[in-house]
Amino acid sequence: MTKLIFRKGMLLAFLLISSMTTFAQNMLIESLSGPITQNEIDAFKVYMQKLVPPETPWGALNGTGHNAWGDFDGGNVIEAYGLMFEATGDMELLNSMIHWTDICVSQRNDLLPKDQGGQRVMWTGKINKVWVPNYPGSTSAGYAGGEDGDTKAHIAYSALLILKNPSIWSQTIPDGNPFSYGVTYLDRAKDYMAKCDESNDDYTRVQFAQVGTNLIRNPTNWPTGYHTMEAVNIQMMLDGDFQRMAECHEILGDAPERVAQYDAIVKASMDECIKGMAACHPTQVNGKTVYAWCYYPWDIYPRHIETVGHAAYDMIGVYRAFNRPVYGYSPALVTPFANALAYVMSLGNNSFSTNVDGTGNTQNYMQAQWLLLGDWEPKAFELVAAANLASGRYKTTPLMTATMLWMKNRRYHAVVLPPNIVLNKATTVSNFYKNTSSYSGGSAVDGNLSSRWACDDGVTSASLEVDLGGFYTFGQVATLDYLSRVTSYLIQYWNGSNWADAFQGNSLGAVTKTDSFNPVTGSKVRLNVSTTDVKGPSIYEFSVYGYPSTVNPPVDLKKQKTHDLSFQLLNTSGRTNLRYSIPALEQVTIDVYTVTGQKIKTAFQELQEAGTHYFTLKPTDFADGLYLLQLCMGTEKRIKKWLVSN
Numbered sequence: 001m002t003k004l005i006f007r008k009g010m011l012l013a014f015l016l017i018s019s020m021t022t023f024a025q026n027m028l029i030e031s032l033s034g035p036i037t038q039n040e041i042d043a044f045k046v047y048m049q050k051l052v053p054p055e056t057p058w059g060a061l062n063g064t065g066h067n068a069w070g071d072f073d074g075g076n077v078i079e080a081y082g083l084m085f086e087a088t089g090d091m092e093l094l095n096s097m098i099h100w101t102d103i104c105v106s107q108r109n110d111l112l113p114k115d116q117g118g119q120r121v122m123w124t125g126k127i128n129k130v131w132v133p134n135y136p137g138s139t140s141a142g143y144a145g146g147e148d149g150d151t152k153a154h155i156a157y158s159a160l161l162i163l164k165n166p167s168i169w170s171q172t173i174p175d176g177n178p179f180s181y182g183v184t185y186l187d188r189a190k191d192y193m194a195k196c197d198e199s200n201d202d203y204t205r206v207q208f209a210q211v212g213t214n215l216i217r218n219p220t221n222w223p224t225g226y227h228t229m230e231a232v233n234i235q236m237m238l239d240g241d242f243q244r245m246a247e248c249h250e251i252l253g254d255a256p257e258r259v260a261q262y263d264a265i266v267k268a269s270m271d272e273c274i275k276g277m278a279a280c281h282p283t284q285v286n287g288k289t290v291y292a293w294c295y296y297p298w299d300i301y302p303r304h305i306e307t308v309g310h311a312a313y314d315m316i317g318v319y320r321a322f323n324r325p326v327y328g329y330s331p332a333l334v335t336p337f338a339n340a341l342a343y344v345m346s347l348g349n350n351s352f353s354t355n356v357d358g359t360g361n362t363q364n365y366m367q368a369q370w371l372l373l374g375d376w377e378p379k380a381f382e383l384v385a386a387a388n389l390a391s392g393r394y395k396t397t398p399l400m401t402a403t404m405l406w407m408k409n410r411r412y413h414a415v416v417l418p419p420n421i422v423l424n425k426a427t428t429v430s431n432f433y434k435n436t437s438s439y440s441g442g443s444a445v446d447g448n449l450s451s452r453w454a455c456d457d458g459v460t461s462a463s464l465e466v467d468l469g470g471f472y473t474f475g476q477v478a479t480l481d482y483l484s485r486v487t488s489y490l491i492q493y494w495n496g497s498n499w500a501d502a503f504q505g506n507s508l509g510a511v512t513k514t515d516s517f518n519p520v521t522g523s524k525v526r527l528n529v530s531t532t533d534v535k536g537p538s539i540y541e542f543s544v545y546g547y548p549s550t551v552n553p554p555v556d557l558k559k560q561k562t563h564d565l566s567f568q569l570l571n572t573s574g575r576t577n578l579r580y581s582i583p584a585l586e587q588v589t590i591d592v593y594t595v596t597g598q599k600i601k602t603a604f605q606e607l608q609e610a611g612t613h614y615f616t617l618k619p620t621d622f623a624d625g626l627y628l629l630q631l632c633m634g635t636e637k638r639i640k641k642w643l644v645s646n
Helices: 002-017 040-047 073-088 091-106 146-163 183-208 232-252 256-280 308-322 332-345 370-376 380-393 400-417
Strands: 281-284 288-291 346-348 351-353 426-429 461-481 486-495 499-507 513-531 540-546 568-572 575-582 586-594 599-608 611-617 625-633 636-644
Touching: 002 599, 040 073, 040 091, 040 400, 073 091, 073 400, 091 146, 091 183, 146 183, 146 232, 183 232, 183 256, 232 256, 232 308, 232 611, 256 332, 281 332, 288 332, 308 332, 308 370, 332 346, 332 351, 332 370, 332 380, 351 380, 351 625, 370 380, 370 400, 380 400, 380 636, 461 486, 499 513, 513 540, 575 586, 575 625, 586 611
Parallel strands: none
Antiparallel strands: 281 288, 346 351, 426 461, 461 513, 461 540, 486 499, 486 513, 568 575, 575 611, 586 599, 586 625, 625 636
């Protein structure tokens, strides 16, 4: 029966993609800057269609494989689909992710038929609700550990992406519900969560989370020869399950005790691991703090020095935890991981060490998870992405390609959008839920999608006012509504003497709504919302993008999303060469800005003939840091990041 359903699912996935006109054999990355292109999306879809989900959690049914759904191909495919859906919003990608997740869920030990390797009695003497990573004839056939947690992290990722898009909750998934896990997207997400919660209650949480401390530890009766749960990378596998499940339940608001329990485990584990890694062997390289760390959080350097392969999982765990504000990890704490990659592990010429302290052998690529560290040190992404591109490995490695494209898209929007000028600014609201501080106005401008401003039941209209602390010019806002409650809204600004209207709209919808309008200047901004929902309006996040009014913005606020990076930066011999082409006689200006929009200098200004031109900047003329270079050609403007590291 399972195999029949599997074929039907594969047929559905084929039909979903059969209308495509691109028939590339490998995945495609056309550039490392700018937005994701349709060619890149199409090539990804076509390549992924060739892949087949694992038959069992260890791989081929009659094989001797291991961990097919954890950090191997099956789990990596689910993660890759998720990243691409996040970056593009393409529902075909989400549906394919769900197809793979369905098959993964169906292979839980207690759900998988005995003749397919399921119903296995584990080391506990029970048929536990786990995803067994080893084949039946293995000497560790009764083992389940970090791989089981990692598998649940992938399943929870599918649930989380559904829950983050409430507009699709009531829609029917176009797959016929082959495993009876739920007809609608919300039903499916809830079933995935239930399967993971059951597994955690039956095995993972009760076996590995130490009572009293919440630390992840081997059970006292853990069989000899079984893999430790206490290594950093294994703890990160388990933490992925607990963290994502906490985030899922937090969105639904259905089980606050689970959220608290899961968060407590992750916090205890992360405190031990991150602080242990940071304290292991910190040094200074080029004036920057870098970390070197070992396999266990309490190891003394250089005993058990961590390999970059294991450390890839260390980094995905750190990255996830950093991006959940409730855990409280600062950029200063995590940036030295990125520094170590950029200034120690990177050996030049697209080569990297195989150990995190720069020792060991060399390799011409880095695992996908390392790309994420570009959020903390841009050079980390640039070095790894360039090497992975040159190696060609991305062409047949879905997680690598998806992460490169996800980060490229993330960096592109970070460049073209001006700063969010309301982030963590003082707020005043007309009402907030039961006068509870966690639902006050500050929760809508804290950059955290896990918190929200909410109003009391019965409130039909409300306002959120943000004091900018000075006059700013802005022309774009982004608002994320909670459960699509808002039916109309008005954005206003304080011009110094009265409130004026900037933009008026209808429903916000279930995904972030971005509105652009003619730039206005004010010292305050106000969001007025109305609803017909008896629960009252509620806003996850409200962002306003602009610059101090005394600064000439380097990007046209009305056209920022249309900008492409059409000029190139060529770094050679301590110099940065700008290469650009103009179609006709044009006045060309090159300006240098800080990332907050403050103009530093006009580096070049001249009337130039049509053709290709070059201009040279000397990094030594600037302090180390990240800058924006703006190229103006007549009325056209282009902008690009420039990292100076002397």
